[in-house]
Amino acid sequence: MIQKTKSLLAVLLGIVWVLSATVAVAPAADPLPSWNEGNAKQSILAFVKKVTTPNAPAFVPPEKRIATFDNDGTLWAEKPMYFQLFFALDRVKALAPQHPEWKDKEPFASLLKGDVKQAMAGGMKSILEIVMATHAGMTTTQFEKIVKDWIATARHPQTKRLYIEMVYQPMLELLAFLRANGFKTFIVSGGGIEFMRPWTEAVYGIPPEQVVGSSIKTKFEIRDAVPVLVRLPKIDFIDDKEGKPVGINAHIGRRPIAAFGNSDGDLQMLQWTTAGQGLRLALLVHHTDAKREFAYDKGAENALKEADAKNWIIVNMKDDWKVIYPSEK
Amino acid sequence: MIQKTKSLLAVLLGIVWVLSATVAVAPAADPLPSWNEGNAKQSILAFVKKVTTPNAPAFVPPEKRIATFDNDGTLWAEKPMYFQLFFALDRVKALAPQHPEWKDKEPFASLLKGDVKQAMAGGMKSILEIVMATHAGMTTTQFEKIVKDWIATARHPQTKRLYIEMVYQPMLELLAFLRANGFKTFIVSGGGIEFMRPWTEAVYGIPPEQVVGSSIKTKFEIRDAVPVLVRLPKIDFIDDKEGKPVGINAHIGRRPIAAFGNSDGDLQMLQWTTAGQGLRLALLVHHTDAKREFAYDKGAENALKEADAKNWIIVNMKDDWKVIYPSEK
Numbered sequence: 001m002i003q004k005t006k007s008l009l010a011v012l013l014g015i016v017w018v019l020s021a022t023v024a025v026a027p028a029a030d031p032l033p034s035w036n037e038g039n040a041k042q043s044i045l046a047f048v049k050k051v052t053t054p055n056a057p058a059f060v061p062p063e064k065r066i067a068t069f070d071n072d073g074t075l076w077a078e079k080p081m082y083f084q085l086f087f088a089l090d091r092v093k094a095l096a097p098q099h100p101e102w103k104d105k106e107p108f109a110s111l112l113k114g115d116v117k118q119a120m121a122g123g124m125k126s127i128l129e130i131v132m133a134t135h136a137g138m139t140t141t142q143f144e145k146i147v148k149d150w151i152a153t154a155r156h157p158q159t160k161r162l163y164i165e166m167v168y169q170p171m172l173e174l175l176a177f178l179r180a181n182g183f184k185t186f187i188v189s190g191g192g193i194e195f196m197r198p199w200t201e202a203v204y205g206i207p208p209e210q211v212v213g214s215s216i217k218t219k220f221e222i223r224d225a226v227p228v229l230v231r232l233p234k235i236d237f238i239d240d241k242e243g244k245p246v247g248i249n250a251h252i253g254r255r256p257i258a259a260f261g262n263s264d265g266d267l268q269m270l271q272w273t274t275a276g277q278g279l280r281l282a283l284l285v286h287h288t289d290a291k292r293e294f295a296y297d298k299g300a301e302n303a304l305k306e307a308d309a310k311n312w313i314i315v316n317m318k319d320d321w322k323v324i325y326p327s328e329k
Numbered sequence: 330m331i332q333k334t335k336s337l338l339a340v341l342l343g344i345v346w347v348l349s350a351t352v353a354v355a356p357a358a359d360p361l362p363s364w365n366e367g368n369a370k371q372s373i374l375a376f377v378k379k380v381t382t383p384n385a386p387a388f389v390p391p392e393k394r395i396a397t398f399d400n401d402g403t404l405w406a407e408k409p410m411y412f413q414l415f416f417a418l419d420r421v422k423a424l425a426p427q428h429p430e431w432k433d434k435e436p437f438a439s440l441l442k443g444d445v446k447q448a449m450a451g452g453m454k455s456i457l458e459i460v461m462a463t464h465a466g467m468t469t470t471q472f473e474k475i476v477k478d479w480i481a482t483a484r485h486p487q488t489k490r491l492y493i494e495m496v497y498q499p500m501l502e503l504l505a506f507l508r509a510n511g512f513k514t515f516i517v518s519g520g521g522i523e524f525m526r527p528w529t530e531a532v533y534g535i536p537p538e539q540v541v542g543s544s545i546k547t548k549f550e551i552r553d554a555v556p557v558l559v560r561l562p563k564i565d566f567i568d569d570k571e572g573k574p575v576g577i578n579a580h581i582g583r584r585p586i587a588a589f590g591n592s593d594g595d596l597q598m599l600q601w602t603t604a605g606q607g608l609r610l611a612l613l614v615h616h617t618d619a620k621r622e623f624a625y626d627k628g629a630e631n632a633l634k635e636a637d638a639k640n641w642i643i644v645n646m647k648d649d650w651k652v653i654y655p656s657e658k
Contacts, residue, residue, distance in 0.1 A: 209513070
């Protein structure tokens with residue numbers, strides 16, 4: 001009986017297969033509907049077709065289809081400053097009652113008076129002090145909850161949108177399109193790895209184990225018979241510029257075949273990616289849309305120059321993208 | 330026409346679905362054929378059933394089915410010493426002609442005379458010197474090739490087998506069984522991350538991005554217009570004991586629901602895993618088979634004690650495993 005049923009099953013599966021092939025003749029839906037026709041879109045589609053067509057010269061087996069994406073300015077906006085800094089400033093305010101000494105101590109004193117510019121006057125030293133005061137000292141579980149609560153409620157000062165509503169719709173489509181074609185998508189960001197992980201799966205479809213970012217050190221401890229990881233006020237790794245290929249190697253252990261960025265902080269990642277053998281894709285998002293988003297070249301000058309010289313894809317946000325944010329769909 | 334074909338397709342798929350359910354009544358093949366019936370095997374099967382049965386109280390969605398495996402002594406043998414040390418010693422011999430000074434310099438002098446014991450007399454300091462002399466100074470690409478060449482040809486001094494033939498057949502079945510049930514399998518080893526990655530995909534089905542291990546620092550450089558990552562003689566991270574939960578958090582970013590080890594170096598990983606909410610599995614491989622493998626408790630005393638107290642699964646290799654190595658099948 002089972003043998004007979006199996007044979008019938010095989011025949012029916014054969015019919016289904018033939019019918020599926022018939023259905024597939026219907027024109028496929030546009031996988032990148034928020035992208036205007038143009039060089040950027042066509043280059044992406046052509047690349048994906050070439051590396052996924054069996055027996056084609058540029059074919060890449062699925063397990064090697066690694067794509068890495070910068071986050072700030074590539075998957076979501078980054079102006080007027082990195083969104084993680086807004087998080088840090090909000091945390092300073094929330095923690096201020098427990099730190100009366102901050103009233104007379106820079107950079108906290110200026111921050112609490114609302115003078116961000118003055119607080120940042122100390123440059124990297126000030127930023128580090130703010131980050132350590134707000135990102136360390138708790139367990140990883142506690143920090144995850146703090147981030148989740150913040151990201152669900154905090155709003156951008158200009159757009160009044162939730163920060164996770166300021167992700168780029170065309171890039172969401174691109175992520176989904178690559179995954180549908182067997183790619184594994186990773187974030188490789190200068191932002192904090194534990195600041196991103198609590199929400200990247202829901203927002204980008206990228207699970208925590210595929211997020212690479214900057215990190216502080218953690219320490220395993222048993223507290224009241226419960227094992228915890230405590231976040232320490234010590235830099236572990238800065239995942240920016242030369243750090244990006246280092247972070248990719250440490251976390252992924254193989255070279256991407258496609259990489260996506262927007263600034264000089266992504267340049268080395270694109271160099272590392274394109275230096276591999278076989279067909280590679282490098283793409284820069286160029287912020288050219290002052291009306292719908294922000295327009296700036298600052299901090300991307302070297303990357304744009306090299307992209308131009310090496311014929312990497314440059315996305316002109318104003319012309320290449322029909323919409324910027326998902327709400328505009 | 331397309332609409333009609335689609336409807337027919339839907340009906341046929343329905344029939345196939347019903348028939349598939351009928352076929353599934355046939356007794357399934359044993360997913361762990363090299364495991365003898367007993368508590369270890371039954372506990373594993375029961376755990377996997379509970380976390381994968383939809384609507385069951387212990388159900389875990391696929392994306393959270395993270396399983397972490399120690400390597401040395403858990404997935405492959407580790408006696409008379411860690412296999413990576415054999416690699417390092419072979420490298421010292423291969424590199425000796427370029428280092429005439431080693432003839433008079435410990436620990437290299439003793440090593441080159443074949444006196445491993447005397448070479449190791451300096452303890453961790455000697456080991457570090459040997460590791461740095463053999464694992465650093467080249468690019469990541471060069472190191473990968475060195476490892477691949479070695480692992481394909483080097484043989485164990487006692488069994489004369491290739492080292493990758495000394496993996497445990499029952500654990501290979503367990504890895505495949507977990508993956509067939511939607512688990513993502515990771516290695517979390519004290520061994521070198523870049524020593525494992527070149528062969529774990531072929532041998533264990535675990536891709537490079539799912540390997541966590543100890544590491545040395547690397548540096549991005551452009552050499553003759555080619556971007557490279559250079560391996561530096563500086564420890565980056567030791568993925569052992571308290572380091573294992575730290576490494577899991579850094580690389581995976583979520584807590585495993587199942588963890589597999591064999592020694593005190595794995596204890597904190599098992600503590601961290603079982604401290605999570607919901608059903609968890611912790612398993613220790615106990616080396617009890619002097620005839621077919623090696624018998625020893627040394628270095629596993631604390632883990633065995635805690636496993637016993639907490640009712641973790643302890644695999645008695647002698648009784649629980651029908652075969653040890655794949656060649657014995």
